[in-house]
Amino acid sequence: MTDRSAMSERDTHLMEKEICSDSEAADCLEEAFVFGEDLELNQFDGLPFSSRYYKLLQERKILPVWKARGEFLDILVNNQLVIVSGTTKTGMSTQIPQWCAEFCLSAQYQHGMAVCTQIHTQQTVDLALRVADEMDVNIGHEVGYTIPLETCCSTDTVLRFCTDTLLLREMMSDPMLEHYGAIVIDQAHERTVSTDVLLGLLRDILVHRPDLRAVILTVSSMTGRLLAHYGSNVPVVSLEALCPAEVIYRTCSSKDYFYSALRMVLEIHRTEEEGDVALFLASAQEIVCARAILQREGTRLGADLGKLVPVVLCPGQGGQGQAPPLLGEGMGGRGTVRTRGRRVFLSTRQGEDMFWNVDPVNFVIDAGVEKRCVYNPRIRANSEVLRSISRSQADIRKQLTGPTGKCFCLYPEDRVLPVETSPQILETNLTSTILFLKRMEIAGLGHCDFITRPDPEGLMQALEELDYLAALDDDGNLSEIGIIISELPLDAQMAKALLASCEFDCVSEVVTIAAMLSDFSVEKWCHDCHLNHSALQTADSIRSELTDILKRIELPISETSFGTKTNTLNVKRALLAGFFMQIARDVDGSGNYFMLTHRHMAQVHPASSYGSKAHQLGLPEWVVFHEYTLSENNCIRTVSEISPAVFIQTAPQYFFYNLPSSESKDILQHILDGDGSGHSEDKKRTLTINSKVDKDCSTLAQSYDRCVLQ
Structure with missing residues (x-):
């Protein structure tokens, strides 16, 4: 909803209160009698409440959560952390954030406004619209929302809904969340990575900020785990369970x-x-x-x-x-x-x-x-x-x-x-998570108390990948490249490719590739040779965001030069700078691709232009790929033909030496020996990388409840 349409609706509400037709006069008088003086002012914007506010208030009062309103507010005043357990139909997702906004208002926003996290973009917007309606304020003003590629807030915003991922990114510039006096973490039982990281960092943040209030909304089966993590003295508000069907x-x-x-x-x-x-x-x-x-x-x-x-x-x-x-x-x-x-x-x-x-x-x-x-x-x-x-x-x-x-x-x-x-x-690639936590170390948050400790093997793979990408220094801290990579809302490999494009004068091309691969798959925009309008709009928005970030951190953006052989080669070099770990070779000329990193075999996805037109175009021998999926027919998708010589020139040599033995590696070794360009520093580094990663992961795995990233 735009500000103009929201204001029009607000004006309509006010007119309903101030002007009544003759036929509605009796109803207006009855409303005034039921709810008291019809001059009550909204504490958030200072305007009289509309008739719709009172209608919605009646609906709110029959929600199960309303019975616990007094208990919740009393606990919130006297405790930093509150756990509220209930189910979808109890109304806690709409009412608790409003009450937290009232709490912040009572302190005159001295400690900040209220924020409520959600795990889905659509629900973030829907909740913001509903709560703004119930609070009788304008969406984008007193109540707002922030989702990927869209912000609907203003300086008047006192309650903001946002995705858990975006609140984490906000912590990169505000690690102690000092803009907020109350934080509501909704849907904690869904156990997304971003929510778990927020819950893990929350203990340290609360220690540094005794004025902050945090509320965790979850289901009853999750409360025991939360109490074991934060302490049995944390108050719990249990909402009345609905009668089952x-x-x-x-x-x-x-x-x-x-x-x-x-x-x-x-x-x-x-x-x-x-x-x-x-x-x-x-x-x-x-x-x-x-x-x-x-x-x-x-x-x-x-x-x-x-x-x-x-x-x-x-x-x-x-x-x-x-x-x-x-x-x-x-x-x-x-x-x-x-x-x-x-x-x-x-x-x-x-x-x-x-x-x-x-x-x-x-x-x-x-x-x-x-x-x-x-x-x-x-x-x-x-x-x-x-x-x-x-x-x-x-x-x-x-x-x-x-x-x-x-x-x-x-x-x-x-x-x-x-x-x-x-x-x-426990089930996702941890590279982006570890990159974020390394960034938080710089900001002063030294550890993350995970509710569930990540798998050590996943931590090792994440640290190894960051090291290959030169995102870590010799002490295991973020390097300058790592800090820049963490600024970009991309996975680490694509972020590194985008940085490399600055060196190869193909920023415009690679930023377009990054945008196209960030939020949707190849089939979605190329299905049956038709373009998906909404998908392209999303890609255009992502491209603009990435370009703005590159300008903010003062990286050069080259002019577009599509079509030339030099440009094509430079784009592939940039992609290889980030995706050198995803190289495959057709070992028999029939499309059976051998992946050098882990010695698995796969086919090019049939929806790929290579896969669908293999009999016409022929299949390239060496490719770099964006995604590998295990399925009934293992497949790689979004692939580009590469030269093995360019791969040798681009990939870190210590990564090459750590590849498992294979015929494909022998071919590359022969090319390297023929080139005669050895990298002594890289060769020395291969002797230390494994011990450094093992040391880091050993430290990470020692504590059952705490994940300490050194």
Whole structure:
């Protein structure tokens, strides 16, 4: 919502209070009688409250969290840290941030404003809009939000919603979060890497800032782990649990859950009373497929059954195969006019917390499984794993309907579910996380008290990669290059490639490549040879942001010179400066690529121009690739042909010497020997790198509860 439209809505609210038609006069008088004098002023902007404020206030007061308002505010005054446990429908995500803003206002913002983190971009915006409406203020003024590539705030902002990742980036310039008097960390039970890092740094920040208040919002199953981490004396506000629905367990094959779930939707539509359905599947790809099937099957149903309206409720996070958010008709959030018929909300585990803004559903169908991308540090690859959801997730889904609804679980009642959601910090590439924590050491935060200690093998791989990229000095601290890399909102390899492009006079070209690869996959913008307009807009915004950062840190930006052989070679040199660890060779001329770093074999992804036109273009022998994915057919995607001689010239020699033995390495060694250009310093460095990384990781792994980065 733009400032102008927000102001228009605000003016409309004021006119509702100041001017009433003759037919509405009685209603206006009744409102004034019920809520007291109709001159009460909003403490945040000094203007009279509108009639909508009082209407929404009535809705807020029936939320389960409202019963704990007095208890929460008393605890907040007398304690630095508060834990609030509840589920999606309790209202804590909308009300707790408002009460924290009131707390900051009571101190006249001497210690800063309030901020609330979210894990999804879409939910960040939705919550900000809803809270601004409830507080009767303008979005972008008293209440604002910050998401990647968009900021809707002003100097008047007293409550800001932002993603957990962006709050971490903000700490690079404000490590003690001194702009804030109250911090709300929402959805702590989702265990994203950024949220876990925030929770880990919070203990140190609270010690340095006794005036700061921190509130952690989570589910009840997470409170025990938080108390063990922060201390058993931390107060906990437990919100009244909602009455669970009638639960019906139906056993189905682990391979047949998808079609069993769709059959259940159609069965409910034919046999059950009216009411919306929430269907939880394993992945965004399944959501897109399910929507298409339900749309097709819905047209074949009799008119007497009513319309079946599939609605995607899945936060779009970018990347391969992700469904766009909020597709379909009749979204119909709280207080909106909904489409006639039965809505079927299609969601994954990422969408569980988005049901706060949806009218209550009558039926829930839970497939009981999820697909997660798990990173393997040994081979630097992601693999998609299908596994059971956690018990806390199952409980959240069961409570979405209330006591009058039904929850159909497509798994046996005696299935043993994990108690909590697996922390992402155990399943992701830690290079960017370690880079950030090294940057925090410079800022004075010497350690991160992780709730769950990262895997030592993942830490070793991250430190090794940063060292290969010259981001660390000989003492294991950030080098000058490492500091510059940490400024860029890119993964470390792409950031290093962008820095190298300054040397090779191809900044404009590489910054475009970085933008195109940052937020979406190749297929998304090149599907069926058509361009995706929104994807290109995103890439353009990322490109502008990266260019602004390069100008801020005073790096040279060369003029574009697309098309020349020299330019093409320089772009490849820049890419190799960052991605030299991702080199592969076609060993038999048929597209079987051998990856030198870990000796695995893979094919070029069929959607690649090389993969789809291999019979016409032929396949290059040596390539650099952007991504390697473990699947039924292991594949590399986004590849470029390279010269092995250029690779030898660009890659650090100590990285080359550490490569495992292979025929491909022997070929490179022959090229190196023929070139006669030895690098004695690099050769000496290969003797120390392994011992330095081992020493760092040994220190990291010694403490069970604390990860100390030296």
